[in-house]
Amino acid sequence: MLADVPVAMIIVGLAAYLVLAGADFGAGFWTLAAGRGPQADEIRAFCRHAMGPVWEANHVWLIFVFVVAWTAYPVAFASIASSLAVPLFIAAVGIVLRGSAYALRGVVTAGRTLDRVFALSSMLTPFALGTVVGGIASGRVPVGNAGGDAITSWLNPTSILVGALTVAMCAYLAAVYLAADAARLDEADLVAAFRKRALASGLVGGAVALAGLLVVRTDAPHLWDGLTRGAGRAALAVSALGGVGTIALVVRRRFEPARASGALAVVAIIAGWAIAQRPFLLPGLTTAQAAADHTTLVALLVAAAFGALVLTPSLALLFGLVLRGRLDEAPPSPAPPAQPPAHPPSLPGRGVAALAVACLLSTVGFLVLAEPGWAHAVGIASLFGCVAATFVLVMAERPGPPRP
Amino acid sequence: MSAAGFAPVVQQYLLQARQMQALSLAVHIPLVCFGIAFPALVLVAEWRHLRTGDPVYRTIARRWSKTMLTLFAVGVVTGTILSFELGMLWPGFMASFSDVFGLGFALEGFSFFLEAIFIGIYVYGWDRLSPRRHFLAGIPVAIAGVSGSLFVIAVNGWMNHPRGFRLSGGQAVDVHPWSALFGNSYFWHELVHMYFAGFIVTGFLVAGYYAWGYARGRWGRYERAALTIALSAAALAAPAQVVIGDWAARTIAKEQPVKLAALEGLSETTRGAPLHVLGWFDGKDVKYGIGVPKLLSILAFHDPNASVRGLDTVPPADRPPVNVVRFAFQTMVGIGTALALLGLLFVYVRVRRRRLPQSRWFYRAVVAAGPLAVVALIAGWVTTEVGRQPWIAYGVMRTEQAVTGAGGIPIGYGALAGIYLVLAAAVFWALRRLARVPLETEDAR
Ligand code: HDD
Ligand code: HEM
Ligand code: HEM
Numbered sequence: 001m002l003a004d005v006p007v008a009m010i011i012v013g014l015a016a017y018l019v020l021a022g023a024d025f026g027a028g029f030w031t032l033a034a035g036r037g038p039q040a041d042e043i044r045a046f047c048r049h050a051m052g053p054v055w056e057a058n059h060v061w062l063i064f065v066f067v068v069a070w071t072a073y074p075v076a077f078a079s080i081a082s083s084l085a086v087p088l089f090i091a092a093v094g095i096v097l098r099g100s101a102y103a104l105r106g107v108v109t110a111g112r113t114l115d116r117v118f119a120l121s122s123m124l125t126p127f128a129l130g131t132v133v134g135g136i137a138s139g140r141v142p143v144g145n146a147g148g149d150a151i152t153s154w155l156n157p158t159s160i161l162v163g164a165l166t167v168a169m170c171a172y173l174a175a176v177y178l179a180a181d182a183a184r185l186d187e188a189d190l191v192a193a194f195r196k197r198a199l200a201s202g203l204v205g206g207a208v209a210l211a212g213l214l215v216v217r218t219d220a221p222h223l224w225d226g227l228t229r230g231a232g233r234a235a236l237a238v239s240a241l242g243g244v245g246t247i248a249l250v251v252r253r254r255f256e257p258a259r260a261s262g263a264l265a266v267v268a269i270i271a272g273w274a275i276a277q278r279p280f281l282l283p284g285l286t287t288a289q290a291a292a293d294h295t296t297l298v299a300l301l302v303a304a305a306f307g308a309l310v311l312t313p314s315l316a317l318l319f320g321l322v323l324r325g326r327l328d329e330a331p332p333s334p335a336p337p338a339q340p341p342a343h344p345p346s347l348p349g350r351g352v353a354a355l356a357v358a359c360l361l362s363t364v365g366f367l368v369l370a371e372p373g374w375a376h377a378v379g380i381a382s383l384f385g386c387v388a389a390t391f392v393l394v395m396a397e398r399p400g401p402p403r404p
Numbered sequence: 405m406s407a408a409g410f411a412p413v414v415q416q417y418l419l420q421a422r423q424m425q426a427l428s429l430a431v432h433i434p435l436v437c438f439g440i441a442f443p444a445l446v447l448v449a450e451w452r453h454l455r456t457g458d459p460v461y462r463t464i465a466r467r468w469s470k471t472m473l474t475l476f477a478v479g480v481v482t483g484t485i486l487s488f489e490l491g492m493l494w495p496g497f498m499a500s501f502s503d504v505f506g507l508g509f510a511l512e513g514f515s516f517f518l519e520a521i522f523i524g525i526y527v528y529g530w531d532r533l534s535p536r537r538h539f540l541a542g543i544p545v546a547i548a549g550v551s552g553s554l555f556v557i558a559v560n561g562w563m564n565h566p567r568g569f570r571l572s573g574g575q576a577v578d579v580h581p582w583s584a585l586f587g588n589s590y591f592w593h594e595l596v597h598m599y600f601a602g603f604i605v606t607g608f609l610v611a612g613y614y615a616w617g618y619a620r621g622r623w624g625r626y627e628r629a630a631l632t633i634a635l636s637a638a639a640l641a642a643p644a645q646v647v648i649g650d651w652a653a654r655t656i657a658k659e660q661p662v663k664l665a666a667l668e669g670l671s672e673t674t675r676g677a678p679l680h681v682l683g684w685f686d687g688k689d690v691k692y693g694i695g696v697p698k699l700l701s702i703l704a705f706h707d708p709n710a711s712v713r714g715l716d717t718v719p720p721a722d723r724p725p726v727n728v729v730r731f732a733f734q735t736m737v738g739i740g741t742a743l744a745l746l747g748l749l750f751v752y753v754r755v756r757r758r759r760l761p762q763s764r765w766f767y768r769a770v771v772a773a774g775p776l777a778v779v780a781l782i783a784g785w786v787t788t789e790v791g792r793q794p795w796i797a798y799g800v801m802r803t804e805q806a807v808t809g810a811g812g813i814p815i816g817y818g819a820l821a822g823i824y825l826v827l828a829a830a831v832f833w834a835l836r837r838l839a840r841v842p843l844e845t846e847d848a849r
Contacts, residue, residue, distance in 0.1 A: 056520035071506025078499035081491025092488045099481035145410040146810035292503030293579040307514035394636040394754045
């Protein structure tokens with residue numbers, strides 16, 4: 001059904017966000033829980049490092065989820081965003097603080113305050129986003145403009161539980177990935193440190209998940225029903241297997257497969273939620289009822305297909321380079337020797353100047369004086385031509401040694 | 405499809421909600437100017453290095469790319485706030501119409517995805533990729549910055565000129581998202597104007613930094629080369645912007661006559677309408693302004709006797725706040741004219757004399773030009789957005805029908821303002837530190 005496809009896209013987006021950006025958040029968590037001393041500094045530096053080239057790309061998955069949600073299910077999106085404005089605002093503030101602290105941290109060499117802001121916001125954001133999911137999953141967002149309770153729609157047993165679980169999952173994923181990275185770099189101390197952390201957070205995460213099931217049972221019975229029946233139960237089982245399997249793999253220091261199984265455990269939980277809630281987005285609002293016009297859904301799919309076409313190879317390139325360590329900090333390289341110019345600079349000929357003037361005249365004629373739309377298009381093209389040609393003229397330097 | 409538009413709500417803090425939205429946009433938009441223009445400037449520098457082998461251009465490209473990454477990161481997070489706010493502050497708008505314009509944001513999302521991917525490869529790939537590949541990795545960054553803004557501006561163009569749907573029970577039906585966004589006659593002038601604004605803001609701010617150094621004796625080959633690239637871009641974009649601005653004004657004369665009337669403080673429909681510079685609109689006329697007879701008719705319709713529609717063509721409740729819009733517009737045009745003159749002077753000296761200007765005053769003006777360009781940018785958006793009031797979707801939905809029913813807007817607004825203040829201070833401080841890294845150590849970093 002066309003109306004359900006965007007839900008699948010949202011689930012994929014959420015899963016990717018959790019598995020990729022979630023690990024970045026978790027890395028932030030571990031900078032806080034690194035303790036003191038030289039090894040702690042090393043751990044912190046390593047955490048920050050791992051995020052370097054990828055965090056912006058990872059972050060875009062959240063934007064993807066948002067735009068798909070509002071394009072495909074306008075009323076549901078608006079109900080959720082207005083009812084859950086408080087936790088969403090908290091999450092947004094967390095994202096701003098975290099991104100800024102990270103960007104600034106790249107500039108300064110020692111910044112205790114920045115480190116702290118970074119670590120705390122790395123926990124705040126996943127927690128707040130988790131409470132949003134909890135509010136939706138426990139049916140506390142009615143259809144309408146800010147119809148839910150401003151506080152209890154996100155501060156309730158299910159929300160708090162999902163928030164805590166999200167933080168735990170981020171920490172766990174990060175520890176597993178970081179252990180794998182450390183193993184790739186043969187950093188035995190760091191491997192040991194993150195292996196320990198992966199095991200601890202895996203156990204904590206599992207415990208929270210189990211306790212959570214009990215909470216859900218009383219607080220959100222319909223969700224419980226969905227999760228304990230049919231496909232929902234299967235998803236839950238996959239998640240449990242993935243979690244236990246990852247711990248076993250980490251114990252045996254098989255970190256690369258642990259990356260995959262850890263991600264699987266986390267993704268299965270999201271899938272389970274989606275299955276359990278089917279076919280309702282919000283109480284009384286099914287996906288079919290909430291879905292946008294047919295043309296919009298088709299347009300969204302076309303856009304997504306096109307996006308996938310461009311982004312898949314790009315992402316493969318990025319992660320390929322990162323996982324092969326090609327974008328790691330470079331060893332200091334000597335400045336390349338000043339080679340003799342490959343093409344000695346020369347002054348542009350008269351043709352460029354003539355082109356600039358011709359384009360200028362054409363701009364005046366077609367953009368300023370003429371009225372029809374096609375003329376404006378010609379005029380704009382001419383304007384770009386004029387600017388480009390003049391740029392060449394302006395940038396040109398006299399051949400020969402630079403003058404003072 | 406059973407969903408209908410939201411029922412009306414009472415929101416006593418509508419003004420604060422609008423201000424919160426405006427604040428967030430005013431923070432985002434100067435940053436994204438760097439997303440639009442900086443990649444192109446960095447690539448110009450790197451291209452020169454590849455062509456001439458001159459290491460100074462490599463140093464420029466490298467240093468600029470680090471600044472670019474920092475600003476990109478801040479642009480990303482401030483943009484995220486905006487996305488959240490669309491739903492948090494304007495749920496009525498989103499519930500009714502986000503299926504019409506949402507596609508624009510989806511495409512924008514893909515663009516920024518591409519930008520984020522390649523900016524990582526580009527900035528972390530110095531020394532690691534071959535020079536040619538490294539240069540190639542920069543090209544998608546430049547393209548995606550432009551295409552991303554294209555898609556958002558398509559949304560803004562749609563808000564100013566909504567089409568591609570039918571209304572039924574407060575809900576858009578019969579939606580044609582592609583033509584609504586891209587077949588829109590109100591879109592192209594905004595796009596081109598914003599694109600050039602990106603180069604004006606980025607170029608003058610970057611050049612202003614080196615011009616500042618000029619007064620303090622930092623004036624080596626590196627500084628001169630860097631200033632030349634940035635200033636050439638800005639100096640050419642600024643005069644072009646006047647031509648595009650004129651086109652924009654003619655477009656709104658056709659599509660949003662009430663906005664034009666507000667820009668010019670024209671209360672009654674007039675044949676051969678005059679144009680007023682400066683002055684104050686007192687509800688009927690422009691007082692204390694300098695009037696030029698018939699100029700408005702000439703500019704808007706190329707005919708000295710053309711009739712220009714006044715504010716009286718719509719009831720008072722449908723008029724934007726004239727003085728805000730007018731003041732913003734005049735600020736933009738005033739600054740825009742000054743920047744264009746400065747740019748032409750630079751172009752003249754470069755092309756005739758093949759050197760940089762030598763007057764101290766020129767460099768002082770360049771230092772001032774950067775912040776002024778930002779003011780013009782924000783003034784331009786205030787013109788567009790406040791001039792659109794009281795409509796969120798022009799002629800279709802009022803801002804008060806769009807706003808959230810939730811409480812606590814002033815708290816959110818205050819919190820955001822506080823955070824942005826701290827952030828501004830921190831970014832300023834960090835950019836200064838970045839700029840102080842001695843040049844020689846650059847390649848060893
Ligand atoms: C550096 C920035 C800058 C400069 C120097 C100018 N503008 Fe501008 N202007 C903008 C930046 C801008 C903008 C990017 O902020 C806006 C807001 C919406 C848009 O499309 O561009 C804008 C909007 C805008 C509008 C309203 C368009 C609408 O509502 O759709 C008009 C009529 C003009 N401009 C006209 C001018 C003229 C006649 C200028 C020259 C002297 C000028 N602008 C210089
Ligand atoms: C004229 C208006 C706008 C322009 C030209 C513009 C342009 C850009 C650019 C170039 C970026 C890339 C980041 C950077 O270069 O710093 C960006 C990021 C972003 N913008 Fe805007 N933007 C505009 C308005 C908006 C609005 C109204 C929204 C949302 C409602 C928005 C949402 C975003 C988001 C979510 C990002 C981050 C994308 C990411 O995760 O990479 N922008 N914008
Ligand atoms: C292309 C992207 C943009 C989109 C989609 C957009 C969207 C919106 C929305 C939804 C509102 C609130 C509703 C309303 O007041 O009508 C708004 C208001 C506003 N926006 Fe924009 N905007 C964009 C670009 C900008 C930029 C770049 C600025 C720069 C400063 C800006 C300035 C404002 C202002 C000043 C208001 C408040 C209007 C008032 O209070 O009267 N907008 N915009």
